Amino acid sequence: MSVDQLGRRRLLQGSVAGGLMVAIGPLGASAVPGEAGGQELQSWVRIARDGAVTVLSNTSEIGQGTGTAIAQILADELDLDWRRISLAMAPLDKRYFNPNWGEYGTYGSGGVAYQLAPLRRAGAQARAMLIAAAAREWQVAASECDTDSGDVIHRASGRRAAYGLLVEQAARQPVPTDAPLMPRERLRYIGRDIPRLDLPAKTDGSAVYGIDVRMPGLLSAAIVQCPVFGGRLAGVDRAPAMRMPGVRQVVLLGDAVAVVADSYWRAQKAVDALQPRWDLKRAKRPDSARYMAALHKAVQGDGATFPPAKTTAAQVKVRYAQATRRARRSVERTYAVPFLAHATMEPMNATAVVSQDRAELWVPTQSQTGTQNAVAQLLGLPVSAVTVNTTLAGGGFGRRMELDFALQAVHIAKACGAPVKLIWNRAQDIQHDFYRPAAVVKVTAGVDGDGMPVALRIDSACQSIFQHSRLGEWSKWSRPVDSSAVGDLPDWYPLAALKVQVTTVDVGVPVGFWRSVAATQNVFAFECLIDELAHEARSDPMAYRRKLLPAGGREQRVLDLLAERSSWHRGPAPGRHRGMAFSRANGSLVGHVVELSVDAQRAVQLHQVWTVIDCGTAVNPHNIRAQVEGCIVFALSAAFHGDITLSGGAVMQSNFHDYRLLGLAATPKMDVQIVENWEKPGGAGEEAVGGLTPALVNALFAATGQRIRELPLAKAGFSI
Amino acid sequence: MPYSISVNGQLRQANVEAETPLLWVLRDTLGLTGTKFGCGAGLCGACSVQLDGQITRSCMVPISAVGAARVVTIEGLSPDRSHRLQQAWIAEQVPQCGYCQSGMLMAADALLKATPQPTDADIAAAMTNLCRCGTYNRVRRAIKRAAGLPVEAA
Numbered sequence: 001m002s003v004d005q006l007g008r009r010r011l012l013q014g015s016v017a018g019g020l021m022v023a024i025g026p027l028g029a030s031a032v033p034g035e036a037g038g039q040e041l042q043s044w045v046r047i048a049r050d051g052a053v054t055v056l057s058n059t060s061e062i063g064q065g066t067g068t069a070i071a072q073i074l075a076d077e078l079d080l081d082w083r084r085i086s087l088a089m090a091p092l093d094k095r096y097f098n099p100n101w102g103e104y105g106t107y108g109s110g111g112v113a114y115q116l117a118p119l120r121r122a123g124a125q126a127r128a129m130l131i132a133a134a135a136r137e138w139q140v141a142a143s144e145c146d147t148d149s150g151d152v153i154h155r156a157s158g159r160r161a162a163y164g165l166l167v168e169q170a171a172r173q174p175v176p177t178d179a180p181l182m183p184r185e186r187l188r189y190i191g192r193d194i195p196r197l198d199l200p201a202k203t204d205g206s207a208v209y210g211i212d213v214r215m216p217g218l219l220s221a222a223i224v225q226c227p228v229f230g231g232r233l234a235g236v237d238r239a240p241a242m243r244m245p246g247v248r249q250v251v252l253l254g255d256a257v258a259v260v261a262d263s264y265w266r267a268q269k270a271v272d273a274l275q276p277r278w279d280l281k282r283a284k285r286p287d288s289a290r291y292m293a294a295l296h297k298a299v300q301g302d303g304a305t306f307p308p309a310k311t312t313a314a315q316v317k318v319r320y321a322q323a324t325r326r327a328r329r330s331v332e333r334t335y336a337v338p339f340l341a342h343a344t345m346e347p348m349n350a351t352a353v354v355s356q357d358r359a360e361l362w363v364p365t366q367s368q369t370g371t372q373n374a375v376a377q378l379l380g381l382p383v384s385a386v387t388v389n390t391t392l393a394g395g396g397f398g399r400r401m402e403l404d405f406a407l408q409a410v411h412i413a414k415a416c417g418a419p420v421k422l423i424w425n426r427a428q429d430i431q432h433d434f435y436r437p438a439a440v441v442k443v444t445a446g447v448d449g450d451g452m453p454v455a456l457r458i459d460s461a462c463q464s465i466f467q468h469s470r471l472g473e474w475s476k477w478s479r480p481v482d483s484s485a486v487g488d489l490p491d492w493y494p495l496a497a498l499k500v501q502v503t504t505v506d507v508g509v510p511v512g513f514w515r516s517v518a519a520t521q522n523v524f525a526f527e528c529l530i531d532e533l534a535h536e537a538r539s540d541p542m543a544y545r546r547k548l549l550p551a552g553g554r555e556q557r558v559l560d561l562l563a564e565r566s567s568w569h570r571g572p573a574p575g576r577h578r579g580m581a582f583s584r585a586n587g588s589l590v591g592h593v594v595e596l597s598v599d600a601q602r603a604v605q606l607h608q609v610w611t612v613i614d615c616g617t618a619v620n621p622h623n624i625r626a627q628v629e630g631c632i633v634f635a636l637s638a639a640f641h642g643d644i645t646l647s648g649g650a651v652m653q654s655n656f657h658d659y660r661l662l663g664l665a666a667t668p669k670m671d672v673q674i675v676e677n678w679e680k681p682g683g684a685g686e687e688a689v690g691g692l693t694p695a696l697v698n699a700l701f702a703a704t705g706q707r708i709r710e711l712p713l714a715k716a717g718f719s720i
Numbered sequence: 721m722p723y724s725i726s727v728n729g730q731l732r733q734a735n736v737e738a739e740t741p742l743l744w745v746l747r748d749t750l751g752l753t754g755t756k757f758g759c760g761a762g763l764c765g766a767c768s769v770q771l772d773g774q775i776t777r778s779c780m781v782p783i784s785a786v787g788a789a790r791v792v793t794i795e796g797l798s799p800d801r802s803h804r805l806q807q808a809w810i811a812e813q814v815p816q817c818g819y820c821q822s823g824m825l826m827a828a829d830a831l832l833k834a835t836p837q838p839t840d841a842d843i844a845a846a847m848t849n850l851c852r853c854g855t856y857n858r859v860r861r862a863i864k865r866a867a868g869l870p871v872e873a874a
Contacts, residue, residue: 063817063853195813202818203806205754205794209819212753220748245737263736264757265744345758345766345819345852394756394819395852426759622813626858630816633854656763656850664856665844 043095044122045074051150051164053080056090058097058104059111060366061198062396064627064685066111068196069619072189073116077123077182078130079147080163082189087197089390092368103369107401107513109586109683112619116681120181126170128179133169134161184678193622198392210364210391213351213421219248221412221422222267224276225256225432228649230283230508233257233276241270250274251415258412264423285649286507288438292336294505295440298461299334303503304481308489313481316499323455323497327446331533335443335525336710339644340436340514341659346394347429350409351421354379359386359410364393366400370470374403375410397634397686398513402434403471427654434469434512435644437462439485441525451537452548453530454496458522460485461503463511478504487518490526492555492584493548509646515634519585519690524711527581527694532707541698542568545582555589557675558582558612562591565673566610576607579698581691587682588615589675592632592695594668598703602717606636606668609692614675615682624684625672631688632670637662639693640720643712666720725786727752728796738784742776743767745783746793754794754822758850765849768823769793775830775846794822797829805829808866816853823849828863837867 046054055074057067067087075082090096092104100114101107127147134152135142138159145154153160163170201207226233238250241259246266251258257276261267305313324330351362359379365371368388376383393400409422424432439462446455465484466474477483485502514520534544542563549555559582563569572578575597582591593610609632618624641660645652653659697708700718708716722735725742727750734740734749741760746752746769755778758766762780769778771789797803801810805828815821824847831838831846838846843860851859861871 061817065816195810199810199813199815199818200801202815202821203809203825204797204801205752205822207818208753209756211757212747214751214753263744263748265740265748266737269737343852345764345817345850346756347758393817395817397852423757426761626813626816626855629857630854633856634852655761656759657761661850661852662854662856663850664847664859667854667856670857 044070044090044119045078045126047163047167049164049167051081051084051162053085054088055085056088056096058090060106060364060368060390060393060396060400062106062366062393062400063630064111065196065198065620065623066106067198068194068623069112070115070119071197072192072194072619073119074123076187076189077120078127079149079182081150082194084150085197092372092388097369105369105401106366106396107398109685109687113587113681113683116617116619121179124179124181125175128176129170129173130163130166132173133166137161137166137169190617190619191621194620196623207392209346209394210349210351210362211346211394211423213362213391215419218351218419218421219260219262219416220264220267221251221258221260221409221420222264222271223256223258223408223422223424223428224271224274225428226278227431228278228280228283228285229510230649231255232279232282234279236274236276240273240275244270244273249416251412253408253411256408258408258422260412260416260420268425280649283649284508286509286646287648288338288645291438291507291646292440295438295461296334296336298503298505299440299442299459301503303459303461303501306481306483306486306489306500306502308491320455320457320497320499323495324446326448326454326496328449330444330446331529331536332442332444333525333529333532333709335441335521335528337439337521337524338642338711339438339509339646340520340638340642341430341433341644341653342395342397342399342514343430343656343659343661344393344395344397344399347426348399348405348424349422350406351419352406352409352413353419354410354414357381357385360389361387361406361409362389362391363406364391364400365406366393366396366398367403367470370401370473371403371406374407374471378407378410379414397515398517399433401469401513404432426656430653430655430659431651432510434510436514436520437465437485437511439521441521443525443529445529445533447533451533451539453493453533456495456497457499457501458490458526459501459503460522461505462521463506463509464504465511465513465517467504467506468510469512485518487522488585490522490583492582492589493530493545494550508649515631516585516686516689519583520638520693523581523583523690524693524697527583527691528697528707528709531579531581531694531698531701541580554614554675555582558589558591558614561673561675562593562610562612565612565671566593566595568593577699577703579695579700579702581694581698583691585683585687585690587680588613588684588687590688590691592688592691594692594695594699596696596699596703598700598718602719604700604718604720606666606720608669608671610671611688612673612675613684613688614677615684615687616677616679617681618674618676619681621674624674627685628672628688629670631686632692633662633667635689635692636696639696639711640713640718643714662720721784723783723786725783725791726788727791728793734783736783739782741779742769742781742783742786742791743778746778752793752795756819756822758820763850764820765823765827766820768826768849770826770830773830773833775827792826794825797825803829804866805832805862808862811865812858812862814855814858814862816855820849820851824851824859828859828866831863832867837869838863
């Protein structure tokens, strides 16, 4: 047993506020620097005296439903009555830092994957404290007590007490370090298709997103940013805007102009009336064609070699050289992908109130800690003077990890001394994203006498996400080799040697994390090449991959279930064609089969996608299937249409007519299966994106005999 | 200019410029934020409402053009989430981020009013709203469920 004074005080405060604040054991010292040895406690559940339970989620709701999963985990360990549970965002406090990130943020598919174990422990501790409180009240041994869906019970005497009545005593109990986890046979929520807690409010218009924030005296702002990346504002005549109705102020930012008005529409009309002059002297002004040519050139040279954990670049090179000596021949293919926008349905926005010594924000964000720190730095305030409230987000996909829109709102709110909600229009959103980097990926396989790869080399060239995202906070990880261009190393096939070399070619285009990140280019290249090798070896692509994977492992199990679900060995109906791909990401294994047909005009009809995911413990299988379905549509939009192009350093697309998304009519049937197990959880929100594109492109090869190595498919004349 | 429009069965007043889109009157003037801004160009459908039962992209309709038309927004679909489409949306767990779903529901309601037993082709033709989360197959299933049609397994 151990309770530290600070934690104890917090618990008591929690109980005064009307509920038990459940303590979670201290995080590892590495996760929260300076917080070693139980100095900080985390609190996840409030139980009111009437038994109502509020579960606090530290994971932004960007569509992925993690809050419900967190509630399921705590409900099981605490033995709660699901009907009494509601969900709220946890405040921005160290107690709620994701243990793997050491900050409050939502990315890397880490909401469940890194928190299942600590949340279970926290729930178990709270349950033990409730039992201890009841046992003390009844003067019986805690070991004689149990729980039953929101009550503590003492079977011998038939006594029963609701959590709500025990909560104040429970908060005074020491936090046990050895509370037993709920045995698997008593789990009622983890692993079940529990309806998401956030969905009812999303069917009647009552859900409040960032763009919906309202408060007394709130003004609206619209913005125009320099269309050329790296350009600055040289000047602007404010008069055309100031003459317009409802306009309060024109605010000049370093690379943008904002107008504040009493309604968004008036602000936007007034921004549209401005003719800012831009200073482009320092802008690099790239064009897409020239930039792609530079990337193609870069992969012909030797980039920096990526050293996997516990290896050096020198060792990688030696192993690769040795392995290639066993190869009979070499197969080299080069793949190219464009910049891509996130295009969340809710455009970027943020609401801020700034006073002399405080700032408060309401933001649909994936980076609470990052936003708080950056705002504090901008205003010269201590971090504690900046409050960040997380709203619902109309999509995230990595875009809302960035801080740009929140910092703009703070600038504007400070300038006009009133609460301001900044809303970007769609053109601003498409033209000022942090894009999935355009990339060229050259894959070289050394193939043995049996047609199997023994050595693999990947040369990639792109901009570094780590140099651009979050104001360059992580740029140290871009040197000497940019690990954001590598992502999950494609080592799920245990080849003798794998060498990854990266060249960073920067032209000043903001790039960021885009659902599944580097897998979107690397898995595309890698799994298309594997398909070519299978074809050259006259092997079935499923059997070829199976042979490459560890015998009897989880990977083969995914493929076997995929083959079974898709009736792979029976093959498609006449006129239909299939392709497949397999990959691993964030601890999850994913296999896809795509079935399609192509007509003489290259119009593609997608008939069905079969997907199998092994993401370890599946806390909410129904929701995981929904995420996989979303990944499939996300990848299809990019594969067929996605293309952000640059001319003179400006993005040429501006809305959904020229940055198209897949619609309902083109969406194929989907069969998504989850491998059931209780392994360590992996990610589920983005892991099915990377492999879908190669599966699709491999199916197009089956249909047309053509290997597509450049995206989007529209460039090769395919339509959907 | 002062305008008086019928929204969800009530007469509401707005004193705005004639070209102000209905979307922003609903959101900023009347506080009905369930109707969403997505593209401002009639491309995505997030702002879909019904005008006299017809599905309409409210970002493209100036307030001056609304006239006596009866506007129904997501807030007017039912007072208590009891509409068959709202129930079907929960049964099929349709929304993810949910941002496009107000528009989806209004479009689906207009579809079922015009075509009570829609085929897949009817649904594909009517449901042109964009969803970045990719909920389309669930939207299709939920519409069929609400229409009392057989729903294929997930």
